[in-house]
Amino acid sequence: MTQDDKTRIQVEIYNQTYTIVGEESAAHVRLVCGLVDQKMRDLKDNNQHLDTSRLAVLTAVNVMNDYLKLQEDYAKLQRTVEEKEDK
Amino acid sequence: MTQDDKTRIQVEIYNQTYTIVGEESAAHVRLVCGLVDQKMRDLKDNNQHLDTSRLAVLTAVNVMNDYLKLQEDYAKLQRTVEEKEDK
Numbered sequence: 001m002t003q004d005d006k007t008r009i010q011v012e013i014y015n016q017t018y019t020i021v022g023e024e025s026a027a028h029v030r031l032v033c034g035l036v037d038q039k040m041r042d043l044k045d046n047n048q049h050l051d052t053s054r055l056a057v058l059t060a061v062n063v064m065n066d067y068l069k070l071q072e073d074y075a076k077l078q079r080t081v082e083e084k085e086d087k
Numbered sequence: 088m089t090q091d092d093k094t095r096i097q098v099e100i101y102n103q104t105y106t107i108v109g110e111e112s113a114a115h116v117r118l119v120c121g122l123v124d125q126k127m128r129d130l131k132d133n134n135q136h137l138d139t140s141r142l143a144v145l146t147a148v149n150v151m152n153d154y155l156k157l158q159e160d161y162a163k164l165q166r167t168v169e170e171k172e173d174k
Contacts, residue, residue: 013144020148032155036147056143057100060123061107063150068119070154074161081168 013037014052039063100124101139126150 009020011033020029039059044050050058096107098120107116126146131137137145 013148016141016144018141018145018148024152028155032148032152035155036144036151039147039151040144051140053138053140053143054103054105056140056147057103057123057127058105060126060143060147060150061100061105061119063147063154064123064126065111065119067150067154067157068115068122070157070161074157074164077161077164077168081164081171084168084171 014040014056016052036063101127101143103139123150 006021006023007026007029009022009026009029011018011020011030013033013036018033020033022029024032036059039062040055043055043059043062047055047058093108093110094113094116096109096113096116098105098107098117100120100123105120107120109116111119123146126149127142130142130146130149134142134145
């Protein structure tokens with residue numbers, strides 16, 4: 001994979017501009033960043049005292065929590081599939 | 088759900104202390120926060136110029152990206168289960 005295969009996309013998250021370098025489409029990057037921006041704003045609504053840095057860390061914590069839950073659900077579904085196959 | 092059912096856990100993420108309030112076990116909260124701390128440190132290793140706020144936002148972006156990918160995988164697996172059930 002060379003640098004040429006990578007896209008560079010400018011996005012705005014919580015009033016800051018970021019350049020995201022990666023192999024994902026611009027639409028996908030915008031979707032991901034839009035979701036993070038929204039989560040930060042939702043968290044701010046309920047925690048007015050939080051500065052941007054703490055807000056971003058707590059957003060990452062929330063998303064990581066969702067990720068681990070989904071990972072558990074995925075593992076459960078996979079076990080269901082395996083049990084069906086064994087029958 | 089009353090306030091009494093919620094746990095308050097103090098954790099350290101990227102040299103800052105946070106109080107996490109929620110219904111998860113202390114062990115689970117520590118696992119989640121440890122993963123975020125690790126991701127921030129890994130990102131910093133490759134991007135020395137990033138300040139804590141930008142580091143945290145980009146960590147949230149990376150975890151959100153992983154989450155959406157896993158969500159896609161989950162949907163695929165679910166379709167496989169449904170197809171098997173239709174047979």
